[in-house]
Amino acid sequence: MYFDRSNLSDTELLSFYRALLYPRLIEEKMLLLLRQGKISKWFSGIGQEAIAVGATLALEPDEWIMPLHRNLGVFTTRNMPLHHLLLQWQGSQDGYSKGRERSFHFGSRAFHICGMISHLGPQLSIADGIALAHQLKKEHKVSLAFSGEGGTSEGEFHEALNVAAVWGLPVIFLVENNGYGLSTPVSEQYHCKNLVDKAIGYGMEGVQVDGNNLLEVYQTIRTARAYAIKEQKPVLIEAMTFRMRGHEEASGVKYVPPELFEQWGKKDPVAQYETFLRESHLLDTTGIEAIRQELKHRIDEDVAKGLEPLPFAVNTSTELEDIYAPAAPVIPPSGTASEKRFIDAISDGLRQSMEQYPELVLMGQDIAAYGGAFKITEGLLGSFGKERVRNTPLCESAIVGTALGLSIAGFKSMVEMQFADFVSCGFNQIVNNLAKMHYRWGQTADVVVRMPTGGGVGAGPFHSQSNEAWFTHVPGLKVVYPSSPEDAKGLLNAAIADPNPVMYFEHKALYRSISGLVPDGYYTVEIGKARLVQAGDDVSIITYGSGVHWALEYAAAHPALSIAILDLRTLLPLDYTAIRDAVALTGRVLVLHEDTLTGGLGGEISAWIAEHCFHLLDAPVIRCASLDTPVPFAVALEKNFLAKSRLDQCIRQLTDW
Missing domain, CATH: 3.40.50.970 (Thiamin diphosphate (ThDP)-binding fold, Pyr/PP domains)
Incomplete structure (x- = not known):
């Protein structure tokens, strides 16, 4: 394996070694903790560390990375404290996601790492958006998104690469081709010879690298970064590697031919880089062992700190409050x-x-x-x-x-x-x-x-x-x-x-x-607040959208019936106070919407009223909705489909109760 050390000092080469070895030693410790039942799940990246580490070293610290399961080296190279990572992996309340996510499903603005979701492909187009932001701000930066070879089969891969190419965005798409998507081999995943060949179809540059060669990954990403910034174009990189363990530890590796482990074992990224350092007279066996022991001691200290049992105080109010970020204040209308x-x-x-x-x-x-x-x-x-x-x-x-x-x-x-x-x-x-x-x-x-x-x-x-x-x-x-x-x-x-x-x-x-x-001026209407369109004594119609106009039209055509009309305006979150008040006005409620009946929002509103306002009701809550069919084209069929055609029938049913 040839290592290109161009423009890299001895000090940098040694620091690269620490960056590469550190996640390997953490992995070995995590596998031990997994067997001891101290962590619940682990996605091993043993054999693939050079890609995550090399890519992260090649970027600036404030350039966003979209990593996946097997990219521990991204987190460690960005110097995220191991004890804090351990809290995350245990589902601790003091982890990066307050116990709401497991393993690597989390992000951190401080470290410019975007948390993944299990669907994998969506990470790629997030990188497009970040790169577009750099472009709009005239910043000389890139974003980098990881994908596995399996993820390249997803529609999002095509869409993200196409958008980046059409808009000329400085994005690096880095595919870790480790041969298997869980147990599906590449022969059943795609039919082109190399994934990098897809680049030409999008009109972008593509490069294939040895993903087990730390310096080749680093130098390639550095070059790609410079190109993407100068030319304002994306780059596709395919890093060839191998996963030495299962998709996750519970998956095992029985589906992998044994000879592949022997073949790729000889290409181990850590062992190969150690050989390079020896041959370059930068480290000897004693020096290597000293660094290993130093890092192991550091890991043991962090593990002891990160595995301390911590109380988990569940607070339902906090859980609900964290669904949304605080909204902007309302700006009332003024002027003409x-x-x-x-x-x-x-x-x-x-x-x-x-x-x-x-x-x-x-x-x-x-x-x-x-x-x-x-x-x-x-x-x-x-x-x-x-x-x-x-x-x-x-x-x-x-x-x-x-x-x-x-x-x-x-x-x-x-x-x-x-x-x-x-x-x-x-x-x-x-x-x-x-x-x-x-x-x-x-x-x-x-x-x-x-x-x-x-x-x-x-x-x-x-x-x-x-x-x-x-x-x-x-x-x-x-x-x-x-x-x-x-x-x-x-x-x-x-x-x-x-x-x-x-x-x-x-x-x-x-x-x-x-x-x-x-x-005429700028103003806002508060999200989450319904509006009482008109008061009434006989029937309350709770509705929104076109239903408001149907209700107004019906009320105008039936002046003998006093109809209250509540326009929900916001469907999530619902204004339950206004709904309760509408029920109290008349005791007879019709929930009207254009959506189909089954699974429509009317079912949720009716259930809430039955649960919380039963004492205010003088009749069952009636739902008036469109037919449970697709929306037909012909005028006569569409009129019959829409809820408006049954509005009179539903109101009569309600008033006759």
């Missing part, structure tokens, strides 16, 4: 107001939020020169430029991940889904990354996803879904659904101001069909 359509109120809010927050970036398909499918962003490109108003490739998942990366780097972002239906392609990033980020390691996900939603416009089953209930079940998200122009602007401004991820639903049928007075 003008008549605006629903769609114009949203556009107005976007423009004023762009002025309010210079760090706000808008992203979405066709949103730049074209102005978006519904022309909501029309004119913003001319006002704010292509860096802040960005057309995206057709890859919802990677763009949501990019938005998260921007947030990690201190930006705000708005992602426009062309139709709410298409959000399913970005579902994983939203529910597993955005939603859980703050709870897991205190990192905000300052992202708004705008969702043109709903039926009534003859758009058929793939452009008309009401899918808000998909997200109301996910702790960590906020779900907003305005029904009036004034709320549309104020809630959008509030969503952008809020450091938490917000799903902002806007009903397409309301865009140009309703108007109202909207304050």
Whole structure:
């Protein structure tokens, strides 16, 4: 094995040895602790240390790394205290994630390490977002994302590389090819000769390296870093290596041919580097042993400190409070107001939020020169430029991940889904990354996803879904659904101001069909607060979105019936105080929504009322919702599908009780 020591001093070569040996010795200690039952799980990177260590050494300390399971060397090379890591691995309340995550599923802003999720691929597009932030700030920095060879089969790999290439982002994508994704060999994982060959398909540079050669990894990453910064382009690196233990210790290695262990054992990265140091007369056997004993002693001290039994004080209030970061204060409207359509109120809010927050970036398909499918962003490109108003490739998942990366780097972002239906392609990033980020390691996900939603416009089953209930079940998200122009602007401004991820639903049928007075200046409407549209004595309709207008229309057509209408406005978190008050007004409650009946938010609201307001009820809570079918195209079928067609029947059922 040839080691290129170009531009490296003897002191650096020796410090590199300590950096390489340290995670190996920690690994050996962890395997012992695992057998003793003192830690519960371990993903071993023995045999792969040179990649994590070499890559981390090659970056600046403030450049973000997106590591995976077998990258202990990233954490140790960034000098994270071992005793603190041990607390994390035990699930201690004093670990990096307060006991909420295990093993390497955590991050740290202080060390510029982004916590992984088990779905692996989403890490790559987060790197895109961080690199975009460097680019926007004119910083000479890169981001680096790890992937295994198995992760290259995921759609996110394609999407992230494509976005980085199209936008010219300084990202290093580092694939650790260790031959197996758990037990699946590369022959069953991909059919190209080398993974690095994929680089040419994205129009980026690709390099294959010996992942067991510390200096080759280091020199390659340093070169790639310089290239990515100078040329503002991504690089794909495939590091060839081998996993000397199972995917995790419980998996074993019976599926691996024994001769591979012998073959790769001769290429052990620690042993090979020690041989290089001996041949370079920098260390002899005595010196090597002295360093080993010194590091082992240090590890033993940290283990003794990190394995001390600590009390775990469970506090339910703290758990719930840590779901969200503190929201921005409400800014009430002031000054003049003008008549605006629903769609114009949203556009107005976007423009004023762009002025309010210079760090706000808008992203979405066709949103730049074209102005978006519904022309909501029309004119913003001319006002704010292509860096802040960005057309995206057709890859919802990677763009949501990019938005998260921007947030990690201190930006705000708005992602426009062309139709709410298409959000399913970005579902994983939203529910597993955005939603859980703050709870897991205190990192905000300052992202708004705008969702043109709903039926009534003859758009058929793939452009008309009401899918808000998909997200109301996910702790960590906020779900907003305005029904009036004034709320549309104020809630959008509030969503952008809020450091938490917000799903902002806007009903397409309301865009140009309703108007109202909207304050001209910048203001926000508090997220989480419902609005009593009108009081009543006979029936309370609890609703949101298009349901508000259906209820108002019905009330106007039936003046003999005194109807209270509560517009929820925010679906997560729900305003339970307002719901209770609406129940108390009449004792008869109808929950109305355009979403389908089964699994719709009406079921949750009805259950809460039954549990908490039973003494206030004079009749069972009735739900009025759309049919449990996809949204049909034909006008007659769609009218029959929508909840509005059953509103009169449901109210009669309620009043006849």
